[in-house]
Amino acid sequence: xxxxxxxxxxxxxxxxxxxxxxxxxxxxxxxxxxxxxxxxxxxxxxxxxxxxxxxxxxxxxxxxxxxxxxxxxxxxxxx
Numbered sequence: 001x002x003x004x005x006x007x008x009x010x011x012x013x014x015x016x017x018x019x020x021x022x023x024x025x026x027x028x029x030x031x032x033x034x035x036x037x038x039x040x041x042x043x044x045x046x047x048x049x050x051x052x053x054x055x056x057x058x059x060x061x062x063x064x065x066x067x068x069x070x071x072x073x074x075x076x077x078x079x
Contacts, residue, residue, distance in 0.1 A: 017052060017072060021054055036051050049064055049067075
């Protein structure tokens, strides 16, 4: 997992991602946003993907962003 040395638990970027996701009108205000990084295990593969899961009682969506968590910016989140 990629870690920011100034924020080892990535709490800052996780809170920013939640803020950016909840800014979309189609996302319910009570939705929970979870992030996780997945590293490709194939020998020729050297990339890390980030999954963003958005869920509430009546809504669930998962986004795949092909970059590590610490490199995600607002413009990367497309519903």
